[in-house]
Amino acid sequence: MRPPQAIHNWQMDQKADLNLPEQKPQYVSAFRALSGYCREHLLGFIGVLVCTVVAILSELLQPYLMKIAIDDNLLAGRNDYGGLLVICAIYLGLSLSSFAFAYVQNNLLQHIGQNIVSSIRKRLFGHILKQSMSYFDRMSSGSLITHVSSDTEALNQLFNQVLLSLFRDGLTLLFILVMLFQLDTTLALYCLILLPVISLIAIAFRSFMRTTYQLARTRLSRMVAFVAENLSGMSLIQVFHQQKEQERQFDERNGLYFKANLREIRTNVVFGRTFDILSNLSIACVTWLGGMAVLGKNLEFGVLYAFITYIRQFFQPINTITQQWNTLQSATVAISRIWTVLDSKPDVEDKEAAEGDAAKPEFGTESRRERELEFARARGQIDFRNISFSYEEGLPILRNLNLHIAPGEQIGVVGSTGAGKSSLISLLCRFYDVNEGSIRIDGTDVRDIPQAKLHRMVGLVQQEPYLYSGSIIDNIRMFDETISREEAIAACEFVGADAMIRKLERGYDTLLSERGSGLSAGERQLVSFARIIVFKPQVLILDEASANLDSHTEQLIQRALHIVSQNRTTIVIAHRLSTIRQADRIIVMSAGQIVEQGTHEQLLRQGGHYRKLYEYSQRHVAV
CATH class of the missing domain: 1.20.1560.10 (ABC transporter type 1, transmembrane domain)
Structure with missing residues (x-):
């Protein structure tokens, strides 16, 4: 850690x-x-x-x-x-x-x-x-x-x-x-x-x-x-x-x-x-x-x-x-x-950049339609193969971890603090490179995928969404003029943010200050969800994304998540076990390894780590 x-x-x-x-x-x-x-x-x-x-x-x-x-x-x-x-x-x-x-x-x-x-x-x-x-x-x-x-x-x-x-x-x-x-x-x-x-x-x-x-x-x-x-x-x-x-x-x-x-x-x-x-x-x-x-x-x-x-x-x-x-x-x-x-040179570089190969065009030179067709062909199969990783030498975070996620599968990831959940996601997004093993999307090592393409294929919603100084509409489409205003508004309607935004004095043209101050944590999270939907990633990751939401907003997110996860591989990291009860499979991590996996009901019957986490969460809710 x-x-x-x-x-x-x-x-x-x-x-x-x-x-x-x-x-x-x-x-x-x-x-x-x-x-x-x-x-x-x-x-x-x-x-x-x-x-x-x-x-x-x-x-x-x-x-x-x-x-x-x-x-x-x-x-x-x-x-x-x-x-x-x-x-x-x-x-x-x-x-x-x-x-x-x-x-x-x-x-x-x-x-x-x-x-x-x-x-x-x-x-x-x-x-x-x-x-x-x-x-x-x-x-x-x-x-x-x-x-x-x-x-x-x-x-x-x-x-x-x-x-x-x-x-x-x-x-x-x-x-x-x-x-x-x-x-x-x-x-x-x-x-x-x-x-x-x-x-x-x-x-x-x-x-x-x-x-x-x-x-x-x-x-x-x-x-x-x-x-x-x-x-x-x-x-x-x-x-x-x-x-x-x-x-x-x-x-x-x-x-x-x-x-x-x-x-x-x-x-x-x-x-x-x-x-x-x-x-x-x-x-x-x-x-x-x-x-x-x-x-x-x-x-x-x-x-x-x-x-x-x-x-x-x-x-x-x-x-x-x-x-x-x-x-x-x-x-x-x-x-x-x-x-x-x-x-200083980046620890994580595209393979072409590291080899000095300028033959392949950078991401961004293709038309938006070509990119969408390419993403549509992506299946979203993810394979973690014997990966090991540490931030500092001698302090391993993940040890010989294997995980295979089928295309369109919705995975929940739970575990105590320091178990390696966020590290797993950081490696998939290639914020860091694995020390050993490989991570593959549709059979291709993420190290062979240009980072710009990878980050468009893998959409990440974090616990603390970051909003830039600027209008709400620009924050949704991330200043990408190829995305129309209508598409951005449709995404907000999709996640239930439209009503909240229209209540503001200038609606979608409301200017936000640094980090989106003026909006509540839940409202900022809804805007970040709309942002992800606009860019249509094939793999969707929610890293504790509902931790700061009230019950009503969480229900909106759950409903939107259920729709948007259709035909998309979805990974949800959550402390609130209620957010992943309907997941196709739940992964339980401890000390950098997967110790249990299965559906909500299967894991409860096993009476292991997940059962303890669930009973603790129930007592916490009761209190």
């Missing part, structure tokens, strides 16, 4: 900090994969590069113009007002050019970045949808939400901030060095001493900052997962008055995230202020050395003015890059986490 999801996620949370130092994300491979998206926008990046170069040159030529105005006009005593006017006009033109090309550069880069992030977000969500159920047993919903929302947003910031800084500020540093050597080689060589110092500081901070940002994002993911679990289980929290305990646990996670954020801020401040100090010292040294040269008549004043201006501009892009360092680290961790998800 698998641990409850909340306990399972709590165990994962406890291991997260312990495993954090040992994590070795594949940053290189993740960035290599990201570069594939960037190559699709190569022309756009070339445009960004051209705009950046023009904008930078327009800005860096302005101090050089001031140098010309000072040395060749003002200090030379030429009083050339016309020349000064020309310089001012050129200065204004360079300012406008810098603004215009920087504007185009920013917008073009943002357009490219948003396209790439949108593609990755779409791919990530689609990839998660393709994962097997075992993947969602391992991963908490909060972590996956963080990957789709927060991690992709960090990737968005990589383009919005980091790439922009690397394009603009990186080229600015390069061009400033060229201008410094153009002005005075000796002073420029003194300034080159700064480069090793800057490199040493960056290397010293790099490893520490990466660990800091990874820790912060891990704790954020844990806190989001905790909130998601509490929201989904709010009724249980309130019934057992767990508000204070859950608040205490949230405060604990929130406090850990708070401390990680403070550590991140402290690291960023120390890193940034280190460069501020280095910038001020550099300007002081250049002013002293250049001033001595000017006083010694070895350097023109205009050159010193331009040199100091360029030194200030030299540290501005460095400061900008360092300010983006935390964003880069955060994006690096996010990219690694995203590609860890994208690298």
Whole structure:
């Protein structure tokens, strides 16, 4: 028996900090994969590069113009007002050019970045949808939400901030060095001493900052997962008055995230202020050395003015890059986490997909009429042949189980909690694959049937039906426009849901919120029954589907079930033995095996497990 999801996620949370130092994300491979998206926008990046170069040159030529105005006009005593006017006009033109090309550069880069992030977000969500159920047993919903929302947003910031800084500020540093050597080689060589110092500081901070940002994002993911679990289980929290305990646990996670954020801020401040100090010292040294040269008549004043201006501009892009360092680290961790998800492969795959065979068309390319004809030919014979299965190695759930169900037979499955009833159904739907043996439908191993076809052939109604945000009519036909409104309404009339729906203000066009809140459990179950009937599966499975229904609604379901099960193989898992009394055969499971089978009357006469379950249920009803 698998641990409850909340306990399972709590165990994962406890291991997260312990495993954090040992994590070795594949940053290189993740960035290599990201570069594939960037190559699709190569022309756009070339445009960004051209705009950046023009904008930078327009800005860096302005101090050089001031140098010309000072040395060749003002200090030379030429009083050339016309020349000064020309310089001012050129200065204004360079300012406008810098603004215009920087504007185009920013917008073009943002357009490219948003396209790439949108593609990755779409791919990530689609990839998660393709994962097997075992993947969602391992991963908490909060972590996956963080990957789709927060991690992709960090990737968005990589383009919005980091790439922009690397394009603009990186080229600015390069061009400033060229201008410094153009002005005075000796002073420029003194300034080159700064480069090793800057490199040493960056290397010293790099490893520490990466660990800091990874820790912060891990704790954020844990806190989001905790909130998601509490929201989904709010009724249980309130019934057992767990508000204070859950608040205490949230405060604990929130406090850990708070401390990680403070550590991140402290690291960023120390890193940034280190460069501020280095910038001020550099300007002081250049002013002293250049001033001595000017006083010694070895350097023109205009050159010193331009040199100091360029030194200030030299540290501005460095400061900008360092300010983006935390964003880069955060994006690096996010990219690694995203590609860890994208690298995961489903435990359950179609045979053609696993073999890389694209010859067969995917389900969905056929017309609806062709699919219906194919399902009509299906007989619905099911064979479980010596199957064994476990969720975790060493903890078997099913052991050498054999079960043969004839076409059109109605089977009831009963047993105590943990007997393996739901696992049996999960294997038939191929949410998991058997460890040993095989499951066959009409003689074909379910592993050889494309999952899309299998899930249309096998209809499943669960104890807790899931309804999407949207109209009732869309929830019935699952947004499949090939199913007409009339067919959906006929299905609701068939199961007795029509009267209930028409009482609503907008009838079938009533919009439901998340999980169908606003409808009772019985009403949601009726809608899910109508949904199954619309899709006309050859095999129908009811997994505790009537457990939450009142007596009146249960009678409606029983009547509809009796009609819809005609010529369909039906498997009913039930705690209420009254729902399966009329079944053709009842299977009694215990400890992963079938211990009894027969009709209701036959099993009562045997006086075994079923009799005990029946007597217990009768006492429970009497009470």
